Amino acid sequence: MRIRDLATPAVIVDSAVLDANLAAMAAVRPGRSLRPHVKAHKCTALADRQRAHGHDTFTCATPREAIGMAAAGLGADLLLANETVDVQRLRAMARNEDAIITVAVDSDETVDAAAAAGIQQVLIDVNIGLPRCGCRPDAARRLADRARARGLGVRGVMGYEGHLMVVADAAAQRIRVAEAVDTLLRAHADVGGEIVSSGGTGTYHLHPADITEVQAGSYALMDSHYAAALTNSHGTAPFRQACWVLGTVISVSSEWAVVDVGLKALGMDHGNPVIDGGTVWFCSDEHTTFAMPTRPMVGDRIRVIPAHVDPTLAQHDAIWVIDGDEVIDRWPIDLRGW
Numbered sequence: 001m002r003i004r005d006l007a008t009p010a011v012i013v014d015s016a017v018l019d020a021n022l023a024a025m026a027a028v029r030p031g032r033s034l035r036p037h038v039k040a041h042k043c044t045a046l047a048d049r050q051r052a053h054g055h056d057t058f059t060c061a062t063p064r065e066a067i068g069m070a071a072a073g074l075g076a077d078l079l080l081a082n083e084t085v086d087v088q089r090l091r092a093m094a095r096n097e098d099a100i101i102t103v104a105v106d107s108d109e110t111v112d113a114a115a116a117a118g119i120q121q122v123l124i125d126v127n128i129g130l131p132r133c134g135c136r137p138d139a140a141r142r143l144a145d146r147a148r149a150r151g152l153g154v155r156g157v158m159g160y161e162g163h164l165m166v167v168a169d170a171a172a173q174r175i176r177v178a179e180a181v182d183t184l185l186r187a188h189a190d191v192g193g194e195i196v197s198s199g200g201t202g203t204y205h206l207h208p209a210d211i212t213e214v215q216a217g218s219y220a221l222m223d224s225h226y227a228a229a230l231t232n233s234h235g236t237a238p239f240r241q242a243c244w245v246l247g248t249v250i251s252v253s254s255e256w257a258v259v260d261v262g263l264k265a266l267g268m269d270h271g272n273p274v275i276d277g278g279t280v281w282f283c284s285d286e287h288t289t290f291a292m293p294t295r296p297m298v299g300d301r302i303r304v305i306p307a308h309v310d311p312t313l314a315q316h317d318a319i320w321v322i323d324g325d326e327v328i329d330r331w332p333i334d335l336r337g338w
């Protein structure tokens, strides 16, 4: 099958660019020093590619991702880097005897729910600046003690400096990440355990060796938001765009054209998508209106670059893997849902 045979909108991923991105990250953070975050793609086939590049531990954002990864035989060491008090879902994770599933906790309630559900191991999630999950750093020791008293193994700590993934001034980013890392390491000294887990695509290069693993996800496929940020912080982005939402031009006027990739096929929280060589005017439910110096024709195929890859992929059933113009595989996006 050729790209132009695909029904649109369709997620396409360039196999060679994906492999180059995975290799570039593995060169900096090899093996278990990277715990790839599967929420960026929600696709076990892609996670298996990451495994082929040397990583056999994975980060998940939802119980569904963890259970799906375990079912796909990718459960050597999974981290649910997120809080839940849903004992039923925690039980469903705990039932996976072939998988090791560790759960983040940041409160008495999440510790107690994990223990009640039969989860074996937890990480103490520490707030290192993002106003989201994570306990106060000075509460980490008490929480670890409570978890151990409830029979849970405490493997260490995690923190997520999501507010620092994109910082305009690279020097300021370096300083602020160092402060966040310092907070996490101090909490780790209180908690103990072999794991200190943190970071993402915007900060993977700023973590010292005592951060034992980085949880990056977007680096594999990339999006326009990270492309701009990494170009700013690195000079040249170390990862290239591997993923597009393929669309068909469905209407053309003298000043603009319309492609059938709208906000229902895109994650829009980071703004409008990008069309190389064009200017995106706006998106509506099923349309993106854009201008181009050379006017496209109705029926032309256009590659739309999402501004945020994670929520984009979560809206599609499958990734079409391409090599040049040829479609070489179809990977189900099989970890969707909660």
Ligand SMILES: Cc1ncc(COP(=O)(O)O)c(C=O)c1O
Binding pocket: 037, 040, 059, 081, 160, 162, 165, 198, 199, 200, 201, 202, 215, 216, 217, 218, 219
């Ligand atoms: C807990 C956690 N870890 C790591 C990441 C990093 O992901 P990315 O590499 O896409 O920035 C995220 C992204 O939101 C996250 O929520």
